[in-house]
Amino acid sequence: MLDDLTATSSSAGGTIITQLANFNWASFWTNLGNTVADIAIRIVIAVILFLIGWIAIKIFMWVIRKLLTRRKVNITLQSWMCNVIDGVLKVLLIVVIISTIGIEAVSISALIAAAGLSVGVALSGILQNFVAGAMVIAQEPIQVGEWVALEGGVEGVVETISLTTTQILTFTNEIIIVSNQPIISGSVTNYSRKPIRRCD
Numbered sequence: 001m002l003d004d005l006t007a008t009s010s011s012a013g014g015t016i017i018t019q020l021a022n023f024n025w026a027s028f029w030t031n032l033g034n035t036v037a038d039i040a041i042r043i044v045i046a047v048i049l050f051l052i053g054w055i056a057i058k059i060f061m062w063v064i065r066k067l068l069t070r071r072k073v074n075i076t077l078q079s080w081m082c083n084v085i086d087g088v089l090k091v092l093l094i095v096v097i098i099s100t101i102g103i104e105a106v107s108i109s110a111l112i113a114a115a116g117l118s119v120g121v122a123l124s125g126i127l128q129n130f131v132a133g134a135m136v137i138a139q140e141p142i143q144v145g146e147w148v149a150l151e152g153g154v155e156g157v158v159e160t161i162s163l164t165t166t167q168i169l170t171f172t173n174e175i176i177i178v179s180n181q182p183i184i185s186g187s188v189t190n191y192s193r194k195p196i197r198r199c200d
Helices: 002-022 025-070 075-101 105-122 124-139 181-185
Strands: 147-150 155-161 165-169 175-179 188-190
Touching: 025 075, 075 124, 124 155, 124 165, 124 181, 175 181
Parallel strands: none
Antiparallel strands: 147 155, 147 188, 155 165, 165 175
């Protein structure tokens, strides 16, 4: 039995040594070098594309802000539009870079769509405030610097308006942050919109 095991081990060892001896090491190292070189080239191209794309986006956004300012677009609306455009351009840049590395764009798009759906379901309340914020910015029921009173007893001067929330500075020097949804769905008293008011 021991002799049989020894003979089997010797035979297996000899087979492995023979295979290693007959293996085309030159072709292996050549293929490995080509693969590493290809990956390195793709990474370098991706880095160059990232730098060029990032600079191009910065320049493009600078031009957009100048155009919006020249057309006297509302500051809050400017910020919202610039954030959306900037985000979309950066996502496209990332997709292009990943495609350059070798990952298919279709797979990336499917992954982004699935992730967007999951995030949308999980953050439905925030998305409602996001839409409400866009409506507040577009319809302008309130603006930064105006004295307003909201449902629920919140009253003061509007400090900032973002896509999801609005900050109001009360007359007792307190900052109250409210979601944008009640501003659209509820009643808003704007004391600053008309310069002359009747006092009984």
